[in-house]
Amino acid sequence: MDKAGENFIVYMDFMVFQRKLLIGIIMFVLLLSGCSKKNEIRTEPLQKTEIKEISALIKTKEYDAYEIKGVVNRNEKAFLLLEGYVKDEKEYIIYEMQGDIFNEMACLKAQEEAEITAFDAGADGTIYLLKSQYRDNESIDKLCILNEKGMAEKEISISAWLDKNDAIKTIQTGEEIYLFCESGKICVLNEAGERQYDITEHECENILEANRMQDGSVIFVSVRYSGDKENLNVYRIKEGKTTLVVKLEEELYGEDILVNGTGEYDFYLRSYKYISGYSMEEKNLVPVMRWEQNDFAFDTVGKISALSEDKWLALEKAVPYIPVYLEKENSDAIQQKQKLLLGCLYADSELQKQVAEFNKQNEEYYIEMVSYDEQEVPYQSFLADLAAGKECDIVVVHSSIEEMLVEKEMLEDLYPFIEKDGELSREDYLPNVLRAFERDGKLYQTVSRVNIAGWVTKKSYLEAGEYWNQKVFEQVLEAHPDAALFNDLSSREILNKFLEGMGGFPSDLWKESDDLYSREFYNMLDIAKKYGKVQGEILPEEVIRNLREEKLLFFDTVMNPFELELYDKALENDFAVVGFPFGKETGSTFWTDEIQCGIMTGSTCKEGAWQFVRTYLTREYQDLSRNVILFGMADNGIPVRKDCFEDFVKRFTATEVYEKDGEWIEPISGTVATDVFEYTVVPMDSRQERIFREIVTGTTQRRMINRQMKNIILEEAEAYFSGIKDMEQTVDIIQNRITTYINESR
Numbered sequence: 196m197d198k199a200g201e202n203f204i205v206y207m208d209f210m211v212f213q214r215k216l217l218i219g220i221i222m223f224v225l226l227l228s229g230c231s232k233k234n235e236i237r238t239e240p241l242q243k244t245e246i247k248e249i250s251a252l253i254k255t256k257e258y259d260a261y262e263i264k265g266v267v268n269r270n271e272k273a274f275l276l277l278e279g280y281v282k283d284e285k286e287y288i289i290y291e292m293q294g295d296i297f298n299e300m301a302c303l304k305a306q307e308e309a310e311i312t313a314f315d316a317g318a319d320g321t322i323y324l325l326k327s328q329y330r331d332n333e334s335i336d337k338l339c340i341l342n343e344k345g346m347a348e349k350e351i352s353i354s355a356w357l358d359k360n361d362a363i364k365t366i367q368t369g370e371e372i373y374l375f376c377e378s379g380k381i382c383v384l385n386e387a388g389e390r391q392y393d394i395t396e397h398e399c400e401n402i403l404e405a406n407r408m409q410d411g412s413v414i415f416v417s418v419r420y421s422g423d424k425e426n427l428n429v430y431r432i433k434e435g436k437t438t439l440v441v442k443l444e445e446e447l448y449g450e451d452i453l454v455n456g457t458g459e460y461d462f463y464l465r466s467y468k469y470i471s472g473y474s475m476e477e478k479n480l481v482p483v484m485r486w487e488q489n490d491f492a493f494d495t496v497g498k499i500s501a502l503s504e505d506k507w508l509a510l511e512k513a514v515p516y517i518p519v520y521l522e523k524e525n526s527d528a529i530q531q532k533q534k535l536l537l538g539c540l541y542a543d544s545e546l547q548k549q550v551a552e553f554n555k556q557n558e559e560y561y562i563e564m565v566s567y568d569e570q571e572v573p574y575q576s577f578l579a580d581l582a583a584g585k586e587c588d589i590v591v592v593h594s595s596i597e598e599m600l601v602e603k604e605m606l607e608d609l610y611p612f613i614e615k616d617g618e619l620s621r622e623d624y625l626p627n628v629l630r631a632f633e634r635d636g637k638l639y640q641t642v643s644r645v646n647i648a649g650w651v652t653k654k655s656y657l658e659a660g661e662y663w664n665q666k667v668f669e670q671v672l673e674a675h676p677d678a679a680l681f682n683d684l685s686s687r688e689i690l691n692k693f694l695e696g697m698g699g700f701p702s703d704l705w706k707e708s709d710d711l712y713s714r715e716f717y718n719m720l721d722i723a724k725k726y727g728k729v730q731g732e733i734l735p736e737e738v739i740r741n742l743r744e745e746k747l748l749f750f751d752t753v754m755n756p757f758e759l760e761l762y763d764k765a766l767e768n769d770f771a772v773v774g775f776p777f778g779k780e781t782g783s784t785f786w787t788d789e790i791q792c793g794i795m796t797g798s799t800c801k802e803g804a805w806q807f808v809r810t811y812l813t814r815e816y817q818d819l820s821r822n823v824i825l826f827g828m829a830d831n832g833i834p835v836r837k838d839c840f841e842d843f844v845k846r847f848t849a850t851e852v853y854e855k856d857g858e859w860i861e862p863i864s865g866t867v868a869t870d871v872f873e874y875t876v877v878p879m880d881s882r883q884e885r886i887f888r889e890i891v892t893g894t895t896q897r898r899m900i901n902r903q904m905k906n907i908i909l910e911e912a913e914a915y916f917s918g919i920k921d922m923e924q925t926v927d928i929i930q931n932r933i934t935t936y937i938n939e940s941r
Contacts, residue, residue: 301345409456644832649783686727
């Protein structure tokens with residue numbers, strides 16, 4: 196799973212010893228067991244500033260559109276390559292930067308079908324350009340050489356050097372000129388562009404990118420796959436051979452990995468967490484910049500070139516890209532602010548963006564993030580610090596630690612902060628959502644956007660005028676004995692869907708008596724066994740057909756306007772959304788993968804913490820009305836603010852162009868197609884809007900699953916499903932194991 200998701204949906208719960216750890220019983224044992232922290236890494240934050248001189252030069256061109264294609268650095272000079280359009284004409288500009296001086300070095304006219312795909316600068320200022328042109332279904336590739344004054348000196352055809360399906364990916368100049376091919380082959384040229392030989396030992400690999408070390412020698416990073424394992428390695432080219440420099444850890448690196456060297460470092464490596472300097476002599480990797488400390492997030496910055504140890508040139512991922520400087524922050528300005536500590540398991544990009552924006556805008560407070568993803572045991576280390584009273588003002592309330600934080604009274608109720616805010620009010624939010632996330636009438640974490648989990652079914656199955664419950668559910672089953680419950684047909688999967696659909700699990704099953712489980716639990720086991728099948732799973736693309744033909748009764752989904760319209764049309768208006776049918780609380784459930792922040796009771800600056808936490812409750816944060824592509828889907832959810840919710844609904848119901856905040860918004864349109872069904876997406880009609888509103892306002896419970904307890908049930912239920920144990924034996928074992936778990940975790 197991508198690490199960014201760990202802030203939102205945590206797929207593991209604490210084991211019993213973790214909970215004991217929180218109470219402080221086995222702190223000493225924890226230290227002995229090796230759960231100690233790594234040494235703290237000292238890094239310095241950077242601040243981002245736009246290079247206005249370059250922006251001004253570009254503006255003088257009056258382009259209809261432009262794009263910065265790349266940046267390279269050589270001998271204290273930096274070069275930017277810009278592609279600009281004026282009407283139907285395209286040209287390429289090379290800007291030279293030395294210190295505070297910015298010059299247009301060259302301007303090259305280009306045909307529309309011609310494109311410069313890569314460039315580099317030689318040690319003497321010579322510019323090497325890779326140009327591709329597609330003509331008659333054939334790629335014509337050329338190497339163009341410009342002298343240090345930007346004048347064209349030579350153009351060399353290199354198409355014959357490549358296999359039919361190969362292409363040049365990038366270029367680097369060192370002792371010689373190296374053309375890196377998509378096949379993994381490296382073509383080696385002399386300074387005049389004459390081909391010398393090929394390096395072929397990496398043809399079974401994917402060369403991601405190349406750069407230079409401080410001594411001018413070329414390095415590159417390649418990836419080789421062994422099954423599901425990704426092997427990333429950095430190699431150096433020296434005297435026609437490649438040698439391994441360093442192996443990189445899997446899943447820590449994305450794009451733009453290599454950065455040229457400066458100062459005491461031969462080169463830098465960029466990971467999701469750090470920019471680290473590498474010394475060939477010391478053979479070690481030293482973090483010099485941690486993304487979490489900066490006033491910008493790691494995925495907002497593209498290609499980076501090191502100008503010095505204290506200053507970097509980068510491309511900001513705007514539209515179009517913007518050249519910026521990354522420089523060490525003015526520590527005096529930071530020291531004048533009061534520091535707030537924010538604790539989290541992982542500082543993903545979205546959290547970094549919010550913290551960066553807060554640090555730039557707020558004149559009184561400055562947030563420093565403390566994340567635990569690099570600890571040997573992140574959860575234990577995080578929980579141990581909180582239990583030991585580590586200073587923390589704000590905490591990202593991960594689902595796996597929420598119950599513990601509330602039980603130990605470590606979180607502040609946010610309602611008093613909302614009431615005193617002056618700009619926010621409890622009346623601003625959908626009341627049923629707030630109630631679903633409350634505990635004993637108190638709100639301990641922010642809730643900004645929610646998803647709704649439910650089961651799609653036919654409305655005609657349900658008895659008129661009767662609320663969805665176990666009785667209605669069993670009537671549907673009796674009327675369709677040969678139909679599948681869900682598209683995942685095993686007994687384990689059916690039981691898992693029951694358990695996943697519960698709100699406040701396992702409270703609906705738990706009783707403070709000798710009989711720990713309600714009769715509903717027995718029914719769940721019985722139905723799961725009866726309807727489970729070893730084979731015959733219904734594929735996703737067959738769901739609609741089977742729902743229509745009543746061979747499939749329920750399909751679990753995340754409900755939003757797109758999904759509602761899809762199934763409403765597919766089932767010809769015979770459509771309903773239901774949910775967990777057992778227990779007192781039945782129906783669909785809320786869940787969220789959005790950041791949920793809380794204020795620690797031990798904070799010495801609660802008002803300062805609130806200034807950040809309130810961000811997630813504001814209109815500015817929750818407004819999704821302009822988002823057309825992802826808007827409303829599971830990864831964005833449904834806004835909780837009433838005003839934002841109304842904008843959300845309008846976005847999917849408007850039949851004419853309308854204006855919002857100075858922008859004109861078109862009605863929703865598009866096409867959805869499967870093998871058996873196709874329809875054109877149009878705005879929801881009044882009936883569909885009413886159904887959607889009823890689903891949102893009718894959902895009253897939050898999905899809260901104790902994964903450890905759920906896994907105990909699923910594990911022990913297998914014996915019942917396979918006939919090894921009867922119902923009573925199975926329930927007794929589950930009861931004993933969960934009782935032990937709960938008693939030991941208190």
